[in-house]
Amino acid sequence: MTTLHNSKEAPTSDTPDISPRQFCCAHGIVDTCILDRDSSRRRFLQTTIGGTLAALATAAGVEFATPHPVLAQSKLSPSAALQELMDGNRRFTSGHLTSCEQDLAILKQNTIEKQEPFAAVLSCADSRVPVELAFDQSIGHIFVTRVAGNVVTPEIIASLEYGAAVLGTKVILVMGHGSCGAVKATLQGKEVPGQISALYPHIQPAVDQAGPNLEAATKANAKIQSALLRQASTVISGLVKEGKLKVVAAYYDIASGAATLLD
Numbered sequence: 249m250t251t252l253h254n255s256k257e258a259p260t261s262d263t264p265d266i267s268p269r270q271f272c273c274a275h276g277i278v279d280t281c282i283l284d285r286d287s288s289r290r291r292f293l294q295t296t297i298g299g300t301l302a303a304l305a306t307a308a309g310v311e312f313a314t315p316h317p318v319l320a321q322s323k324l325s326p327s328a329a330l331q332e333l334m335d336g337n338r339r340f341t342s343g344h345l346t347s348c349e350q351d352l353a354i355l356k357q358n359t360i361e362k363q364e365p366f367a368a369v370l371s372c373a374d375s376r377v378p379v380e381l382a383f384d385q386s387i388g389h390i391f392v393t394r395v396a397g398n399v400v401t402p403e404i405i406a407s408l409e410y411g412a413a414v415l416g417t418k419v420i421l422v423m424g425h426g427s428c429g430a431v432k433a434t435l436q437g438k439e440v441p442g443q444i445s446a447l448y449p450h451i452q453p454a455v456d457q458a459g460p461n462l463e464a465a466t467k468a469n470a471k472i473q474s475a476l477l478r479q480a481s482t483v484i485s486g487l488v489k490e491g492k493l494k495v496v497a498a499y500y501d502i503a504s505g506a507a508t509l510l511d
C-alpha cells in the first residue's frame with residue numbers, strides 16, 4: 249500500500265506515479281489545482297528534499313504526492329493547530345490552495361480505519377462557508393460540526409467532545425460569518441415557518457449584548473458560543489486547562505474569504 253509522503257522522507261521507488269488527472273480536487277477547482285501544481289511542486293522540491301534528491305527525482309520523472317504539514321496531526325500543539333488553520337485560510341484568500349494537490353485516493357485509503365483531524369470547526373450551515381476549502385484542508389484534517397447560527401447544543405457539545413477527547417483535535421474554532429441568516433432572523437424576530445425560531449433563544453444573548461448591528465451581533469454570538477462550549481463541557485474545559493486544546497471564536501468574511509480570530 250502506498251502512503252502519502254512525509255516532507256521529511258526521501259522519495260522511494262514505490263512513490264506512486266500520479267498523473268494530473270489523479271490530482272483530483274474535492275472542491276471543483278481542478279483547473280486552479282493543476283495550474284498551481286507545478287509551482288507548488290517546485291517549492292516542495294526546493295525546500296524539503298534538497299538539490300541532489302530533486303535532481304534524481306526529476307531525472308527519474310517521479311511525481312510526488314504533495315506533502316502536507318499536518319500529517320502528524322495528533323502531535324500538533326493547540327497553537328500550531330490554530331496556525332495551520334489560519335495559514336490555510338491565507339492560502340485560500342490568496343488563491344494558492346495546496347490541499348487540492350493531495351491525492352484523494354491515498355488520503356481516503358489512509359483514513360479508512362482511523363481519523364486524526366488536527367482541528368474542529370463549529371460553523372453555520374450557510375452554503376457560503378465552505379469550511380475545508382476556506383482553510384485549505386482535505387480528507388481527514390478537520391472535524392466539522394455545522395448548525396445554523398453555529399450555536400452550541402448538547403449534540404454539538406457531544407460531537408466536539410468526541411473530536412477532542414477521542415480523535416485528538418487540538419483546536420476548536422467557533423466561526424460566525426457575514427450576512428448570517430440565522431442571526432439576521434433573530435434580530436428581526438419575525439414569524440417564521442416550522443421550527444426555525446428554535447434557533448432564536450440560542451442567538452438572542454448576542455443580540456442583547458451587541459445590539460442591532462448584524463456583524464456585531466454575529467461576532468458576539470461566535471464569542472458567546474465559544475465561551476459556552478468551554479463552560480458547558482467538562483471534557484473540553486479540562487483539556488483547555490491542561491493546555492491540550494484551544495477554543496477560539498472567529499468571523500468569516502464571505503466577501504473576502506478571510507477568517508479573523510475574535511478572542
Ligand SMILES: [Zn+2]
Binds near residue numbers: 372398427430431
Ligand atoms: Zn449563518
